[in-house]
Amino acid sequence: MNLQEIVNGLSLEVKTPSLSIDRDVTGGYVSDLLSDVMGNAAEGSVWVTLQIHLNIVAVASLKGLSGIILVNNRIPDTDTLKRAVEEDIPIMTSPLSTFELVGRLYALGLRCR
Amino acid sequence: MTNTEEGVFFLTGKDFTNAGAASSSLKGILERRGVPPDIIRRMAIAAFEAELNVIIYAVAGMMKYRVTDTEIFVTVQDMGQGIPDIELAMTEGYSTATDHIREMGFGSGMGLPNIKKSTDNLAINSVMGEGTTLEFFIRIRSGGTEQA
Ligand SMILES: Nc1ncnc2c1ncn2[C@@H]1O[C@H](COP(=O)(O)OP(=O)(O)OP(=O)(O)O)[C@@H](O)[C@H]1O
Ligand SMILES: [Mg+2]
Numbered sequence: 496m497n498l499q500e501i502v503n504g505l506s507l508e509v510k511t512p513s514l515s516i517d518r519d520v521t522g523g524y525v526s527d528l529l530s531d532v533m534g535n536a537a538e539g540s541v542w543v544t545l546q547i548h549l550n551i552v553a554v555a556s557l558k559g560l561s562g563i564i565l566v567n568n569r570i571p572d573t574d575t576l577k578r579a580v581e582e583d584i585p586i587m588t589s590p591l592s593t594f595e596l597v598g599r600l601y602a603l604g605l606r607c608r
Numbered sequence: 609m610t611n612t613e614e615g616v617f618f619l620t621g622k623d624f625t626n627a628g629a630a631s632s633s634l635k636g637i638l639e640r641r642g643v644p645p646d647i648i649r650r651m652a653i654a655a656f657e658a659e660l661n662v663i664i665y666a667v668a669g670m671m672k673y674r675v676t677d678t679e680i681f682v683t684v685q686d687m688g689q690g691i692p693d694i695e696l697a698m699t700e701g702y703s704t705a706t707d708h709i710r711e712m713g714f715g716s717g718m719g720l721p722n723i724k725k726s727t728d729n730l731a732i733n734s735v736m737g738e739g740t741t742l743e744f745f746i747r748i749r750s751g752g753t754e755q756a
Contacts, residue, residue: 527713528713528714528716528718529660529712529713529714529716530657530714530716530718530719530722531716531718533653533656533657533718533722534653534718534722534725534726538649544713546712546713548624548711548712548713549624549625549627550624550627550628550712550713550714551713553627553628553629553631553632553656554628554656556628556632557628557631557632557635557652557656558649558652574625
């Protein structure tokens with residue numbers, strides 16, 4: 496699935512407009528624990544979280560994730576967005592709760608690999 | 609015959625701005641060497657967890673690496689409080705992280721178990737009040753003959 500389709504399908508707000516969202520998303524992962532993501536998320540997945548600290552970009556970049564979706568309208572730190580652009584990790588936000596957001600990702604056909 | 613490469617990255621306690629930078633550099637070196645992706649994935653997990661533990665729990669430290677055609681060796685050494693009970697620290701879910709650290713998404717007590725799971729060997733040495741040293745390695749399977 497393409498990240499663009501997800502952004503359109505879920506009306507996500509893209510917080511890193513300078514980054515292309517024409518990229519492949521091969522799965523999804525949900526966690527607010529960085530070591531859980533480090534240990535268990537599959538490369539190419541989009542990551543759903545409420546964490547907004549800079550460290551999420553380091554994790555996403557090291558794991559080769561395709562993007563980060565912040566739930567509950569969480570506002571990413573400015574440092575986080577700056578680093579996300581440097582590391583080429585798109586960050587999107589949604590007013591939906593994690594439950595609602597992931598339900599919609601699943602309905603679009605995305606799975607956890 | 610073997611093409612060995614080594615180096616060191618310095619780590620500063622509480623420096624969350626650069627957290628993960630050493631692991632990311634090591635990953636880049638492994639990619640450039642053409643190390644198989646599954647090996648790089650495992651090393652990235654181990655290096656990140658070790659790096660973050662230094663940043664969270666120690667005053668300062670360093671990550672030394674040595675890559676040969678057959679193995680990747682990493683030593684992460686810190687000056688810090690030390691680990692009083694290593695077996696307990698290795699237990700999944702055990703963490704002494706403060707609320708402030710947990711708010712950033714750390715403190716699930718999965719770091720050391722992640723390192724153990726993703727490497728072929730992990731050795732931990734710690735002296736209370738002085739610091740902690742982790743040594744781990746991963747064999748590069750497709751890299752040629754394995755040393756026993
Ligand atoms: N370098 C270190 N110096 C001192 N104590 C450490 C060090 N590394 C780990 N510890 C201790 O071991 C515990 C377990 O570490 P581990 O990495 O498994 O989990 P964590 O860091 O608490 O949480 P997570 O890694 O999941 O974010 C820590 O909470 C801490 O008490
Ligand atoms: Mg840890």
